[in-house]
Amino acid sequence: MTQSETGNVGSPGPLAEDEQRSSAAAEHLEERPPAPDVDITKPHVARMYDYYLGGKHNYAVDREAAEQMLKLFPQGRIAARMNRRFLIESVRWMAQEAGIRQFLDIGSGLPTQQNVHEVAQAVDPDARVVYVDNDPLVRVHAEALLATEPNTIFLTGNLCEPEDLINRPELREHLDLSRPVGLLLVSVLHCVEDDDQAQRIVKTLSDALPSGSYVAISHALQDESTKEQWAKGREIYQRAQASGRVRTREEITALFTGLTPVGCGVVHISEWTPPEGSPAFEGGGNVVSLDDPDVVKTVPIMCGIARIDR
Ligand SMILES: C[S@@+](CC[C@H](N)C(=O)[O-])C[C@H]1O[C@@H](n2cnc3c(N)ncnc32)[C@H](O)[C@@H]1O
Numbered sequence: 001m002t003q004s005e006t007g008n009v010g011s012p013g014p015l016a017e018d019e020q021r022s023s024a025a026a027e028h029l030e031e032r033p034p035a036p037d038v039d040i041t042k043p044h045v046a047r048m049y050d051y052y053l054g055g056k057h058n059y060a061v062d063r064e065a066a067e068q069m070l071k072l073f074p075q076g077r078i079a080a081r082m083n084r085r086f087l088i089e090s091v092r093w094m095a096q097e098a099g100i101r102q103f104l105d106i107g108s109g110l111p112t113q114q115n116v117h118e119v120a121q122a123v124d125p126d127a128r129v130v131y132v133d134n135d136p137l138v139r140v141h142a143e144a145l146l147a148t149e150p151n152t153i154f155l156t157g158n159l160c161e162p163e164d165l166i167n168r169p170e171l172r173e174h175l176d177l178s179r180p181v182g183l184l185l186v187s188v189l190h191c192v193e194d195d196d197q198a199q200r201i202v203k204t205l206s207d208a209l210p211s212g213s214y215v216a217i218s219h220a221l222q223d224e225s226t227k228e229q230w231a232k233g234r235e236i237y238q239r240a241q242a243s244g245r246v247r248t249r250e251e252i253t254a255l256f257t258g259l260t261p262v263g264c265g266v267v268h269i270s271e272w273t274p275p276e277g278s279p280a281f282e283g284g285g286n287v288v289s290l291d292d293p294d295v296v297k298t299v300p301i302m303c304g305i306a307r308i309d310r
Pocket of ligand 1: 045046049083084087106107108109110132133134135138157158159160185186187188191
């Protein structure tokens with residue numbers, strides 16, 4: 001989803017990162033919730049992510065918590081941008097190269113640049129998208145953004161209830177589940193604390209989709225070098241009412257059990273490229289500049305795309 005008005009997740013273009021940050025800070029929302037169920041007294045994970053991306057859909061509590069995280073992980077902003085690049089390039093590849101015309105994006109997040117429906121519909125204007133998120137602020141912005149988009153809908157829903165989600169009548173009316181779907185679980189499975197539950201979610205959703213569908217997953221990575229930082233980070237996210245767990249390389253790889261990895265497989269995000277045949281990645285369209293390889297290598301995220309084969 002997109003920071004429609006600011007949010008430079010796309011190519012940094014003429015706007016330098018520092019400028020983006022200060023313009024986002026200057027233009028931030030009035031500190032008033034746009035709906036009664038939006039709680040701005042506690043930080044929220046979607047709004048903290050929006051802040052890392054330079055967006056303006058965030059409040060003082062979110063910015064404060066996000067700044068604490070950035071002290072632990074100074075590469076947090078580049079991490080968010082790389083994650084976004086993974087999402088955008090996955091959708092582009094699925095639409096352009098794999099012929100996918102329907103997308104289910106769970107944990108879709110707040111609007112930013114190059115939303116999933118925009119990327120998919122740039123390839124085929126008839127591509128259909130269902131966004132799902134459990135955050136009321138995401139709902140407010142998604143409904144405004146999608147009011148005039150017949151091929152894209154938003155559902156408030158919980159990833160942790162995958163059977164209910166996949167059986168929602170609105171979802172089934174919008175997507176034809178007898179035809180391949182691009183399932184996007186990007187930067188959301190680490191919001192699920194329990195390992196078995198996280199694996200079950202991926203399996204339940206994948207099992208509901210036909211052969212030839214694809215799943216894109218990115219996930220926060222813990223290794224020996226980041227253990228202490230994540231322990232402190234977890235406290236910050238708990239204050240943001242976000243449960244969840246960062247996972248090791250092996251645990252993240254296990255989320256792909258039963259699926260067929262495509263392209264470079266499940267890798268550190270600095271090593272990820274779209275599966276062969278995507279011209280967009282090579283020739284412009286990159287959404288972050290990878291000009292600091294040392295920083296990029298420290299971004300604590302793994303990701304990959306896999307195909308559902310039966
Ligand atoms: C870090 S953002 C990722 C946004 C987007 N997928 C991306 O990668 O750019 C995580 C999103 O997942 C949502 N989320 C967290 N737990 C969820 C759950 N149990 N069900 C649905 N959405 C959830 C949050 O509200 C937030 O918008």
